Amino acid sequence: MPAISACAPGKAILFGEHAVVYGRPAIAAPVTQVQVKATVLADPLGPQGRVHIQAPEIQLDCDLANLTEDDPIALAIQGVKTALAADHLPALHLRISSSIPVAAGLGSGAAVSVAILRALSAFLGQPLPNETVSALAFEVEKKHHGTPSGIDNTVVTYARPIYFVRGQPFEMLQPAEAFTLIIADSGVKSPTHTAVSAVRQAWQADPDRFEALFDAIGQISQQARQIITQGPVMALGPLMSENQRLLTQVGVSSAELDFLVETALQAGAAGAKLSGAGRGGNMIALADAENAAKIAAALQNAGAKRVIISSVNPVLSDYKK
Ligand code: PMV
Numbered sequence: 001m002p003a004i005s006a007c008a009p010g011k012a013i014l015f016g017e018h019a020v021v022y023g024r025p026a027i028a029a030p031v032t033q034v035q036v037k038a039t040v041l042a043d044p045l046g047p048q049g050r051v052h053i054q055a056p057e058i059q060l061d062c063d064l065a066n067l068t069e070d071d072p073i074a075l076a077i078q079g080v081k082t083a084l085a086a087d088h089l090p091a092l093h094l095r096i097s098s099s100i101p102v103a104a105g106l107g108s109g110a111a112v113s114v115a116i117l118r119a120l121s122a123f124l125g126q127p128l129p130n131e132t133v134s135a136l137a138f139e140v141e142k143k144h145h146g147t148p149s150g151i152d153n154t155v156v157t158y159a160r161p162i163y164f165v166r167g168q169p170f171e172m173l174q175p176a177e178a179f180t181l182i183i184a185d186s187g188v189k190s191p192t193h194t195a196v197s198a199v200r201q202a203w204q205a206d207p208d209r210f211e212a213l214f215d216a217i218g219q220i221s222q223q224a225r226q227i228i229t230q231g232p233v234m235a236l237g238p239l240m241s242e243n244q245r246l247l248t249q250v251g252v253s254s255a256e257l258d259f260l261v262e263t264a265l266q267a268g269a270a271g272a273k274l275s276g277a278g279r280g281g282n283m284i285a286l287a288d289a290e291n292a293a294k295i296a297a298a299l300q301n302a303g304a305k306r307v308i309i310s311s312v313n314p315v316l317s318d319y320k321k
Contacts, residue, residue, distance in 0.1 A: 003041035006118030010034040010100040011107035011155045012183055012275045012284050012310070014236075015243055016164075016221040018199050018250055020149040022211075024218030025165045027173070027225060028155040029312045031106060031183065036098040038115035040123035046091030051077065055096040072109060072140050076116040079136035084126050092123070101306065103189040105276020109144060110152040113137035133157050145193045147200070161312055163225045175314045176231035180292045181284050182264065186256040187305035188280030195252055195277035202251055210250070217246050228312075237270025237286045244273035252278030260299055261285075267298035 009030040016026025043052065051064035053073060060073075067074040073096070081089065096116065100108035114137050121128040128136070137153035151164045161173040203210040220243050227235045244261055247253055253261075257274045264272040264285035272285035287295050289311075296307045 001042040001123075003039050004119055004123040005037055005039040006115050006122060007035045007037045008111040008114035008118070008156050009107075009159050010111060011152060012181065012282070013105070013151065014161075014181075014275070014284070014312075015224045015239065016217055017274075017276055017278070018196070018247070018252060019214040019217035019221075020151055020164065020166060021147055021196060021199070022203070022214045023166055024214050025163060025221040025225070026149070026151055027161065027163055027221055027228070028151050029161040029181075030155060030159040031308065031310045032159070033308050033310050034098075034100040034106060036096065036100060036108070036111040036115040038112075038119040039093075039095045040119045041093050041095075043091040043093050048091055049088050050091045051089055051094060052092070053094045053096070055098075057096075057098050058102070060096075070143055072113060072144060073116065075140045075143055076113045076136070077120060079113075079139060080117055080120045080124070080128070083128060083132055083136060084121060084124055086124060089124075094120070101185060103191050103281065104185055105190070105192075105274075105278070105281030106183075107152045107156050107276075109192075110137050110141060110156040113140045114153065114156050130157050145196060147196060148192075161228065163221070173225065173228050175228050175233065175312055177233050178289075178311050178313045179233040179236065180287050180289045181310045181312065182269070182287055182292055182295050182299060183275070183282050183284050183308040183310055184260050184264070184296075184299040184304035185282050185306040186254070186260060186280055187303075188254065188256055190277055190280030192277040195279045198279070199250060199252065213246055213250055217243060217250075220246070234270050234286070234288070240271030240273045240284070240286055241265070244271075247274055247278060254279050256280070256303075257283050260302060260304055263298050263302040264295050267291075267295040269295050
């Protein structure tokens with residue numbers, strides 16, 4: 001049986017993180033410069049049910065039986081078994097390789113789940129449709145984030161810019177024109193669930209103030225949706241900076257993120273903000289394509305651990321697996 005591989009991209013939240021957990025709209029886009037690839041191949045010598053897993057980026061080399069039940073990889077495999085009503089798996093090797101940094105707000109967790117769900121279901125001869133892949137990846141996210149909005153699994157599964165409201169059908173956005181994002185990693189690891197639960201505590205302590213902040217962020221997402229689909233896209237810049245100001249009030253920025261945001265603006269970015277859970281992880285800046293390299297260099301010189309130039313494009317083509 002030939003090896004079967006599937007990929008899933010990273011993602012950036014352009015607007016609305018955290019507020020999206022509280023029912024406000026958010027916008028996210030795939031970042032295809034980084035990705036997870038899962039490969040499944042038969043192990044003709046192994047006993048039935050033995051699943052051997054290798055994931056070099058997280059120094060994992062073991063059998064499925066050695067993972068805890070709530071391990072995200074184990075949960076994704078179990079998700080495929082449940083969806084396909086497969087009691088047993090044939091002996092197989094699962095290799096997971098990733099260029100998406102972990103705990104950095106680029107959707108690595110969702111991408112690992114999506115790539116495994118696709119590769120394993122295809123290997124078993126019944127590739128799962130996107131809707132099921134996204135729903136199963138959401139179940140994995142729930143075990144690890146507590147209260148995920150569902151935006152990560154959705155954008156990573158469909159690999160399209162999306163406008164997302166929790167619990168509602170999402171909308172794929174067709175950008176009026178391409179725009180360039182510079183994505184810079186502060187190098188500070190920040191697990192999503194820690195930031196999300198800190199925000200929840202602050203919201204519980206002062207619901208009125210936080211509801212008002214989330215309302216303001218939600219309005220920015222609505223305005224951004226219109227600008228993305230109708231242009232001019234550079235008008236997103238001030239909205240990003242305003243979103244960053246509000247996220248700072250929510251309490252999820254950090255000295256490192258503030259510094260990178262300021263650096264990008266000084267270098268000529270039209271707007272900049274943290275992206276994802278915050279308190280570390282990545283920030284994004286909007287720039288003219290001609291300025292992107294200069295801003296990327298400024299961020300690198302300012303100490304960013306990794307800088308990616310990415311573009312959100314109007315021409316929609318299927319994400320290549
Ligand atoms: O996975 P991250 O770090 O990009 O954060 C997800 C965005 C949040 O809004 C903070 C959480 C969520 O579930 O939407």
